[in-house]
Amino acid sequence: MQPQIPLTRDLVLIGGGHAHALALRMWGMNPLPGARLTLINPGPTAPYSGMLPGHIAGHYRRDELDIDLVKLARFAGARLINGAATAIDPKLKRIDVAGHAAIHYDVASIDVGIHAEMPDIEGFSEYGVGAKPLDRYAESWRVFVQRVERGEAKPQVAVVGGGVAGTELALAMARKLRTIGATPEITLIEMARDLTGFSPSALSRATKALDRFGVRVLTGTQVAKISADSVTTSLGEEIASAFTVGAAGAFAHGWLADSGLPLTEDGFIEVDETLRVSGVSDLFAVGDCAHLMATPRPKAGVFAVRAAPVLAHNLRACLSDGRLKPFRPQKDFLKLVSMGEKNALAEKWGRSLAGPALWRWKNRIDQRFMDRFRNLPEMAQDRLPRELAAGVREELGAKAQMLCTGCGSKVAAGVLSGTLAGWPRIGREDVLMGPGDDAALLAMGDIRQVVTTDHLRAFTEDPQRFARIAALHALGDIWAMGAEPQAVLIQITVPRQSEALQARVLDEMMVAANDVISNAGAEIVGGHTTMGAETILGFTVTGLLDGPAVTLAGARAGDVIVLTRPIGSGTLLAGEMQGRANGRHIEAMFAEMERPQASIAKAMRAAHAMTDVTGFGLAGHLLAMARASGLRAALLLGAIPTYDGALDLSAAGVHSTIYKANAEAAPVYGMGNPAHVALLHDPQTAGGFVAAVSREDLAGLHDAVKNAGGHLYEIGSFDKGPVGIDIV
Known part of the structure; x- marks a missing residue:
């Protein structure tokens, strides 16, 4: 080996x-x-x-x-x-x-x-935008174009800097404003005597293009001040501008x-x-x-x-x-300069050409560059041995996909419940609640304490982000039962590495975990570390109750089912592992998962029953609540929020490792968008709370959760009937 x-x-x-x-x-x-x-x-x-x-x-x-x-x-x-x-x-x-x-x-x-910011010009930091960084400029331009379309802003633009970049952007902005029916007033301002960065022949072509688009060119002109609706030159001339762009060099x-x-x-x-x-x-x-x-x-x-x-x-x-x-x-x-329309200027060794064919050439070069990242090479996977024990291929699936991370790697609910069913209990009076709810409930005199434990395989290579989310995930069980976090033990497994790298990664993880746990009002009291095949992080958490625990068993007929966070994280994480998820969707999901839910849980203390949605998916946790309360749940599928990108991945057949077992353990009856239905069984890491609340309390709960920085989604109701879940 x-x-x-x-x-x-x-x-x-x-x-x-x-x-x-x-x-x-x-x-x-x-x-x-x-x-x-x-x-x-x-x-x-x-x-x-x-x-x-x-x-x-x-x-x-x-x-x-x-x-x-x-x-x-x-x-x-x-x-x-x-x-x-x-x-x-x-x-x-x-x-x-x-x-x-x-x-x-x-x-x-x-x-x-x-960057192309110019803080030395009075007013630029407040009213101008640099052409670089690109993200800020592109977003500011998008908003400005929308304002022009709505009649909230005049199509007046000033570009400070008459080099190649400034010329390109002036022409591009003129073209865009024309396409929305506006008559652009664009001024290109350059401190030098002429536009810079062009050979004489290229300069002639660029100047003609600017003339065609009606761009006013001011050379030998220095900008002194920028305001919300104008640019003032050093000679006192005011140039109307509702959108001022800095392109006067590289900083x-x-x-x-x-x-x-x-x-x-x-x-x-x-x-x-x-x-x-x-x-x-x-x-x-x-x-x-x-x-x-x-x-x-x-x-x-x-x-x-x-x-x-x-x-x-x-x-x-x-x-x-x-x-x-x-x-x-x-x-x-070779310089290839866009000229507003699908037309480009090419220049090298002092010679220049222009025309649509050059734009098509430039476009091919640009698309070829981007295709290197859109279509990453398929790397050879380790082949399975020819001879395998029976059942191996079926267990791996047709595509032999990797084991999912986060809650997607949980043991199936049926296997777990079967094991727990055979467990003998000795009947201790101070153990008030055994396996089945979010956390164990213990009695110590008049004190009521809850205890829970959670371990996750790393779902991101960023150890700090992983630690933050994993800590919040573990705290979710405590918050769901209405308790205040008290003490935490941490268990960390990291891949084999040198002592220097061990120290670095442990420091990153502990800084992040301690930040989450201390902000939750709890103390880290110890733990255990080891090296292994992969990064795994676990938390054992205790919490104290100052009132009755909120359990799965309190739902009542007529209660509204509410949810506090979108579903689909397991599918997005599986898609990310396969290189099929959109990076922006992954980042947005992580940002939501990193938000603490303590204040939201406190706002929902009036809930009759509540749990956090984790590895067994929304349907699995909702069915556990229905069973404990002896009720039937009716879901409004279209009202159930999903993370951006999750529905598309689900429709494409991307699911977590535990998805099939979850679907079998918590069947849902009724018709609906198959991709959306599938997400009901999607394992969630750091999922939201699902709760049963009285209809009379709804308005107050909406306000309380909103004030806590969250959102309350009404996704169905409980009623009398045989235990189960319907889509209505």
Whole structure:
């Protein structure tokens, strides 16, 4: 039996720029055993800037620009940390991340791009928007176009900066405003005597395009002030503008200035010919945030793309004591400039051409680049042995899918209930409630205590996010019964790794878990750690009651069934494992799962019966409530909320490992959208509360839950009848 290869080195990529995205793809095709890869990025996607003008003009949807980093990280076997880097200490090898504990590294690379914000201009920070970062500009533009369509804003735009980028965006915005029936008034403002970045022949073509779109060009003009509806020049001229864009150059991110790294006068990271930061042996930088000391080049995405293979090689070499390669950028590159309509200008070596055929060529280049990430290579899976014990193939399923994570890997309800049914109880008077509800109920004199335990396989490679959600998931049982969390024991299993990496990952997990648990008013009192085949996190939690416990058995005929959180997390997690889920949907789901539910539980103390929806799915937990209360549940399928993307994945046949067992254990009768019905059996991790409440209390509960930061969905009712669940 081959031993498990221990993890010994941490490689951290800061930023999801083009070079890092390509390096991640290369890593996924040939990972380095023993190295743990982490990507830090402020969002689940990274936009491709080459298609930005086409999006602004209306030729591409917003999502067509996005590299899905969730899918890419899964393909590369990388941890994805959703947050913006705010500092780096090259001596301590530590990266600070907003909203996250520090990340440590052995080797790291920076590819965070640039910004086009201009805080030195009065009013820009309040009323202007930089063309970069792309996300903020694209969203601000979308909102502005909607306001123009509704007649709430005039179609007046000013672009500060008359280079190639400013010219492209002025033409793109003019085109878009025309398509919605507006008559755009766009002004392109440049401080130099002429538009910059163009050869004489290309400048002539660009100027003619601007004339055709009615773009006013002001050269030799400096901006002094920006307000909500105008731009004021240094000479006092006021230019009407309801939307002002900054495109006057490339600016380095401010946090780099405090890093102690070698920087140019304008704040860019100095790197040598191997892309290594000058004088720092274990840190690299690439893309627009870096400055090639030996071979300076303009800020252009083409150099980042060409640098990616060299970066990927050198990162591996640095991790494995290999030899580094030099990056030798080309001296000139082909510029393909969008001209508003599906028309492009091509320039190289001082010569230029323009026309629709060049736009089609540019589009093919851009789509080919994006297809590298839309269609990630299918990596060969380990084949099953030819000879297997009977039942193995049936247990694995037709596609031999991996075992799901989170609550998707629970033991089937039928197996569990069968085991518990044979358990003898000795009848202790201080054990008031045995297996079957959310937690055990114990009596110690006049004190009532609840005790629960929960263990989860890691459903995300981010240890801090996993720890936060797993802790909230475990606390859900305590909150559901109306108790206040008291004490917590933690059990952690991590893959085999060096002591340095053990310390890093344990620190990340414990910081996050302690934050959740202490905010819930409980104390971590101990636990256990071990190494194993994978990351598993468990919590044993006690809680104290100051009143009667809310159990499964209190529902009454006529009660309304309410739910506090969408369903579908198990299907989304299964889809993410298979590389079929949308990264934005995964991020939105995680953000919801990370919200504590203590205040919501307190707001629902008037519930007759309540439980949290976890591994056995909404139907399974609702059936347990129906059985304990001797009632029949009627569900309004269309009223049951689902996470974005879950219905589409369910319709495509994506389900969790435990889905089939859940469906068999809690049958639902009636007709409805099969994909939606299937989600009733979807295992939930950190799911919401499902409760039975009186109709008279509904209005007050809605207000109380809303004030607690939650939402109450009315999804059905309980009535007399044989125990079961109907869709009505």
